[in-house]
Amino acid sequence: MLDEGRTRVLPDPPEAGGPDLGFDRSVHMDHYGTRLPFCCVGAKGIVQRFVELGGPHAGRSLDVLDASGGYASACLGAGSPVIAGALRRAIEDSGYVTDEIASLERGRVLARLFGPGGLWSDRFPAGDYHVSGRNSGSEGMELALRLVLESRFDRRRLRAAEGREDRNVILAFEGAWHGWTGALLPLINRRHYRAGLPTLAAEPYGITVEHIPFGEIEAAREYFAGNGHRLLAVFIEPVQGDAGILTPPPGYLREMARLCRDGGALLVADEILTFAKTGGFFGMTDDEGPIPTDVTVLGKSLGMGVLTTSMVVARRDLTVRETGAVATSDLRPITCAVMGAGIGHIHAEGLLERSREVGGHLGTLLRREVVERFPDLYREARGLGVMHGVELTESAARDVPAFREHMIRNGVYVEFMAGAGRRSHGLRYVFPTMRVAPPLIVTAPEAESIVERIAAGSEAIREEAR
Numbered sequence: 001m002l003d004e005g006r007t008r009v010l011p012d013p014p015e016a017g018g019p020d021l022g023f024d025r026s027v028h029m030d031h032y033g034t035r036l037p038f039c040c041v042g043a044k045g046i047v048q049r050f051v052e053l054g055g056p057h058a059g060r061s062l063d064v065l066d067a068s069g070g071y072a073s074a075c076l077g078a079g080s081p082v083i084a085g086a087l088r089r090a091i092e093d094s095g096y097v098t099d100e101i102a103s104l105e106r107g108r109v110l111a112r113l114f115g116p117g118g119l120w121s122d123r124f125p126a127g128d129y130h131v132s133g134r135n136s137g138s139e140g141m142e143l144a145l146r147l148v149l150e151s152r153f154d155r156r157r158l159r160a161a162e163g164r165e166d167r168n169v170i171l172a173f174e175g176a177w178h179g180w181t182g183a184l185l186p187l188i189n190r191r192h193y194r195a196g197l198p199t200l201a202a203e204p205y206g207i208t209v210e211h212i213p214f215g216e217i218e219a220a221r222e223y224f225a226g227n228g229h230r231l232l233a234v235f236i237e238p239v240q241g242d243a244g245i246l247t248p249p250p251g252y253l254r255e256m257a258r259l260c261r262d263g264g265a266l267l268v269a270d271e272i273l274t275f276a277k278t279g280g281f282f283g284m285t286d287d288e289g290p291i292p293t294d295v296t297v298l299g300k301s302l303g304m305g306v307l308t309t310s311m312v313v314a315r316r317d318l319t320v321r322e323t324g325a326v327a328t329s330d331l332r333p334i335t336c337a338v339m340g341a342g343i344g345h346i347h348a349e350g351l352l353e354r355s356r357e358v359g360g361h362l363g364t365l366l367r368r369e370v371v372e373r374f375p376d377l378y379r380e381a382r383g384l385g386v387m388h389g390v391e392l393t394e395s396a397a398r399d400v401p402a403f404r405e406h407m408i409r410n411g412v413y414v415e416f417m418a419g420a421g422r423r424s425h426g427l428r429y430v431f432p433t434m435r436v437a438p439p440l441i442v443t444a445p446e447a448e449s450i451v452e453r454i455a456a457g458s459e460a461i462r463e464e465a466r
């Protein structure tokens, strides 16, 4: 159990059910089926102060190291003065025009990222790409899907575009995760999330989604050889997140880009999770440099932990019919100010370069101090940058809720991914996986403490199982 940094911030609980925090927690819909008995009462950097809400230790506070980063949305941790300053200035000065009117903040940030000499202009030169903003990752993916679907549609004749009639298949990957909204459900290949829900009308321009295993070059080549002519698009996560932080072998992503280009299919990269987490801004990168995509969706950390936003970067010839993609939240001045300040700070401070180093150290420690020491609980650790996964063993995977609580009680907040589960082509089952993905600002000593605390939590789980 964690001893240091623990202070009582709440009075003793009035009854065994937990301290009276002055609110009814059940008003917030329960999305997990088991609520963690903790409340966050404040945070600074990567330290979060949690209070236990029930049980024998109700009311006790714990300072917990954050290896979740708010589901990977807070790359600068909590309370960044850079972001606080940008937000304050934007609220005071920038206004709130929507996409109908150009804004100085939007113009500036887009020029800085995509304009000549811009930070991302090697990958997405403004002459070839245009961008749109959405509220969330899921909405960004919905827009990506719309762009793909409309690419097959002749707006003048109101029917399939010539030569695209037979392209009615989208290829996704086993274990894929792209969001919860209706049109994305077929992409995620989890039957139990879809069963019983009405499907979207398949006519007159129906689309089918097919899945192949991720990271298997031969399976992809074989698929394209037989089906390339039917393919409209491929949706890919450069590192599969919910599948258990599965990293593809070297060359795989570039080969996918080549197969798409040669086969006339659009390549959509879901970089919502990977944005600024793989040691660079983009996961679609290899030793040769940027891997070309037709559409890229960024999210989570793009909002720097204070705003929820996403950005869709698409080739200019990919569009949605007039007014068909207007959104109240499209790159508002405040969003642009926060995004621009955060990205500028990450770049100027070399946080990505540092995250490669600290992340490498974190990965080594997870293998040595967690997987090797607890083979009964963990099967393997993998990842890159500051995004790592530690896969549970089959027996440990039966009680994920126990892991969630024990880790917090031992001073570290981690998340658990579903794992890719059953896969085709004779590939092994992938079990639920602990995601260890601290904010970019994590230091080497903090990474070491994260691993020590995970090891202490693992001891406690073992102890309980005895």
Ligand SMILES: Cc1ncc(COP(=O)(O)O)c(C=O)c1O
Pocket: 071, 136, 137, 138, 139, 141, 177, 178, 179, 180, 237, 241, 242, 270, 271, 272, 273, 274, 299, 300
């Ligand atoms: C790879 C990926 N795509 C899409 C999403 C959906 O993003 P949001 O939760 O912002 O809608 C997520 C969220 O976890 C994700 O990890």
